[in-house]
Amino acid sequence: MSEAAWALSPKIPEGPLEHKWDLHRSGLKLVSPNNKRKLRVIVVGTGLAGASAAASLAELGYHVDAFTFHDSPRRAHSISAQGGINAAKNYQNDGDSVWRLFHDTIKGGDFRSREANVYRLAQVSNSIIDQCVAQGVPFAREYGGQLANRSFGGAQVSRTFYCRGQTGQQLLLGAYSALSRQVASGQVCMHTRTEMMDLVIVDGRARGIITRNVVSGRIEACVADAVVLATGGYSNVYYLSTNAKASNVTATFRAYKRGAGFANPCFTQIHPTCIPASGQHQSKLTLMSESLRNDGRIWAPEGVSDKRAPNEIPEAERDYYLERKYPSFGNLAPRDISSRAAKEVCDEGRGVGPTGRGVYLDFAAAIQRLGRDNIRGRYGNLFDMYRRITGEDPYATPMRIYPAPHYAMGGLWVDYNLMSNVPGLFVIGEANFSDHGANRLGASALMQGLADGYFILPYTIGDYLARTPTTSTSPDDVEFKEAATETRARIQRLLSGRGRRSAATFHRELGELMIEKCGMSRSKEGLAEALQSIPAIRDAFYREVAVTADDSGMNSALEYAGRVADFLEFAEVMCHDALARDESCGAHFRIEHQTKDGEAVRDDDRFCNVSVWEFAGAGEAPTLHVEPLVMEHVQLAVRNYR
Numbered sequence: 001m002s003e004a005a006w007a008l009s010p011k012i013p014e015g016p017l018e019h020k021w022d023l024h025r026s027g028l029k030l031v032s033p034n035n036k037r038k039l040r041v042i043v044v045g046t047g048l049a050g051a052s053a054a055a056s057l058a059e060l061g062y063h064v065d066a067f068t069f070h071d072s073p074r075r076a077h078s079i080s081a082q083g084g085i086n087a088a089k090n091y092q093n094d095g096d097s098v099w100r101l102f103h104d105t106i107k108g109g110d111f112r113s114r115e116a117n118v119y120r121l122a123q124v125s126n127s128i129i130d131q132c133v134a135q136g137v138p139f140a141r142e143y144g145g146q147l148a149n150r151s152f153g154g155a156q157v158s159r160t161f162y163c164r165g166q167t168g169q170q171l172l173l174g175a176y177s178a179l180s181r182q183v184a185s186g187q188v189c190m191h192t193r194t195e196m197m198d199l200v201i202v203d204g205r206a207r208g209i210i211t212r213n214v215v216s217g218r219i220e221a222c223v224a225d226a227v228v229l230a231t232g233g234y235s236n237v238y239y240l241s242t243n244a245k246a247s248n249v250t251a252t253f254r255a256y257k258r259g260a261g262f263a264n265p266c267f268t269q270i271h272p273t274c275i276p277a278s279g280q281h282q283s284k285l286t287l288m289s290e291s292l293r294n295d296g297r298i299w300a301p302e303g304v305s306d307k308r309a310p311n312e313i314p315e316a317e318r319d320y321y322l323e324r325k326y327p328s329f330g331n332l333a334p335r336d337i338s339s340r341a342a343k344e345v346c347d348e349g350r351g352v353g354p355t356g357r358g359v360y361l362d363f364a365a366a367i368q369r370l371g372r373d374n375i376r377g378r379y380g381n382l383f384d385m386y387r388r389i390t391g392e393d394p395y396a397t398p399m400r401i402y403p404a405p406h407y408a409m410g411g412l413w414v415d416y417n418l419m420s421n422v423p424g425l426f427v428i429g430e431a432n433f434s435d436h437g438a439n440r441l442g443a444s445a446l447m448q449g450l451a452d453g454y455f456i457l458p459y460t461i462g463d464y465l466a467r468t469p470t471t472s473t474s475p476d477d478v479e480f481k482e483a484a485t486e487t488r489a490r491i492q493r494l495l496s497g498r499g500r501r502s503a504a505t506f507h508r509e510l511g512e513l514m515i516e517k518c519g520m521s522r523s524k525e526g527l528a529e530a531l532q533s534i535p536a537i538r539d540a541f542y543r544e545v546a547v548t549a550d551d552s553g554m555n556s557a558l559e560y561a562g563r564v565a566d567f568l569e570f571a572e573v574m575c576h577d578a579l580a581r582d583e584s585c586g587a588h589f590r591i592e593h594q595t596k597d598g599e600a601v602r603d604d605d606r607f608c609n610v611s612v613w614e615f616a617g618a619g620e621a622p623t624l625h626v627e628p629l630v631m632e633h634v635q636l637a638v639r640n641y642r
């Protein structure tokens with residue numbers, strides 16, 4: 001990368017905040033319909049962000065090659081989203097507005113995101129709901145037919161649109177229908193069961209990818225005029241997380257190794273309401289949607305080591321700690337704050353359940369107030385899921401919950417146009433470093449992914465394509481050949497291991513280290529220890545990993561080992577970032593920087609910025625670059641939810 005490319009200009013447009021996007025959009029260059037037909041765009045990932053982008057770009061007339069390693073776009077991790085999607089419609093007439101959604105999001109992220117991007121997100125939020133309703137997404141409705149809303153953390157208004165506890169699934173079916181229409185018309189070529197293995201850069205621009213067909217094992221090259229990554233988040237670096245098992249960092253990490261900046265990798269969200277881990281046999285954790293905090297009350301016993309059943313603990317001996325500490329927001333305090341509060345309670349020895357790492361989420365008062373049928377109507381599928389997993393009936397006894405890794409605020413750095421510092425490489429959805437700063441508010445990921453895919457990228461990518469001279473590139477070019485050779489070599493290295501350990505055992509070892517040293521709270525010493533330990537785990541991995549069979553066909557052990565290999569390198573970048581950010585902000589809690597009440601203490605003078613990491617070569621520590629954040633419309637203040 002040249003020095004100029006690392007200037008990291010966020011390209012925030014001029015003009016008043018409320019008009020920046022409109023003015024910018026009107027000034028973007030257009031590609032004429034005749035020329036769109038000649039242009040090809042690769043979209044990797046067909047979750048909500050990728051499917052919405054691929055469908056929209058194809059509708060505009062571009063040729064799209066869409067890739068997913070799943071057998072269908074409907075399998076993307078997006079399908080698991082439960083609680084809802086935010087929009088500033090103000091249907092409840094409770095004081096919501098674009099400004100308030102903007103303000104809540106910036107404040108929720110502890111003032112570590114770009115004002116202009118977040119304002120645009122709030123602006124387009126309403127169009128997303130209109131688009132999805134037009135597609136037939138069955139949002140919950142009030143008796144009179146109006147779309148219903150509920151509340152999520154960090155907001156005092158009800159702005160979350162939902163489809164029971166299956167919002168992601170229904171939104172994905174909408175985007176998938178739009179995508180399928182384009183596949184049927186021939187405008188999108190859908191490459192299922194195909195994994196992106198590398199990014200190819202020609203003359204400084206992203207011009208294609210190397211893929212592996214996970215069924216035949218074939219390594220292939222795909223050429224395009226621009227590449228869009230919509231490959232989701234990396235919370236599985238912790239091994240146990242709420243993410244789909246297949247979610248990984250490979251695509252964005254490979255782009256990083258080809259020169260794309262990785263922004264704020266240490267900003268990871270630990271969600272407060274998940275079913276606690278029950279033992280070493282587990283390979284994933286289950287979220288209980290934040291929407292449950294609308295009616296559920298969170299508490300722990302007052303006394304240490306109280307082994308009584310929850311229903312035997314009298315009211316006077318319960319500590320509704322969120323309501324006590326944060327009376328204004330109560331059980332709807334933001335995720336980072338609620339998670340840390342749960343950990344604190346358990347660290348004090350007041351945790352519940354067999355492991356002592358759990359607190360109660362109690363619906364008794366809500367059932368008494370609203371009736372069991374009403375509660376079933378709102379959360380029935382979540383209650384069923386809880387009962388099937390734990391064997392306990394949440395209508396009769398409180399749920400047990402504990403925080404778990406859930407979402408990556410970090411991701412590849414992008415400018416206002418969603419383009420990375422590599423020209424022609426766009427990044428959308430959870431894969432980019434996003435608009436959520438140091439902590440994402442609930443129901444804002446679906447909003448951001450669909451904003452990116454339906455309403456932002458389709459405009460901004462056109463500007464890039466219109467300004468870029470078309471040059472002929474072919475899969476036979478040396479850059480493609482070299483990248484394919486490197487991919488094959490990486491695969492052979494994994495297959496040549498003569499050890500006896502599965503990739504999963506290394507993944508678990510890494511995950512345990514990361515949650516301990518770079519999880520809900522971090523310290524200088526702990527991070528330094530992690531940076532010592534990770535290379536040792538990685539060396540052992542290459543020495544001792546056993547990948548069975550070969551690369552000539554379907555080999556899920558090989559696929560998984562490749563993803564673990566990338567986590568083993570990426571974890572180091574996360575720890576470097578967490579170490580360099582010598583402040584507490586949002587989900588990044590450095591124990592050295594806290595008030596006497598245990599609240600995060602930011603250092604705005606030194607760290608009101610985005611940290612962006614450049615790959616500096618194998619075995620070298622990455623190089624840190626910084627994009628300063630300028631707050632012109634919100635006042636930097638201590639977040640107060642009390």
Ligand SMILES: Cc1cc2nc3c(=O)[nH]c(=O)nc-3n(C[C@H](O)[C@H](O)[C@H](O)COP(=O)(O)OP(=O)(O)OC[C@H]3O[C@@H](n4cnc5c(N)ncnc54)[C@H](O)[C@@H]3O)c2cc1C
Nearest residue numbers: 045046047048049078081083084196232429430443445446
């Ligand atoms: C349990 C759970 C509940 C949630 N609930 C909510 C909610 O209620 N509201 C909310 O706003 N957010 C919620 N979230 C967060 C939200 O679901 C995600 O942030 C969002 O769906 C991510 O969408 P995406 O399109 O960016 O990525 P994903 O849905 O993760 O899609 C990634 C795509 O990339 C593909 N891919 C990845 N790597 C490669 C590769 N190398 N080659 C080819 N293909 C690749 C995958 O196959 C997939 O198609 C929830 C998250 C979880 C875990």
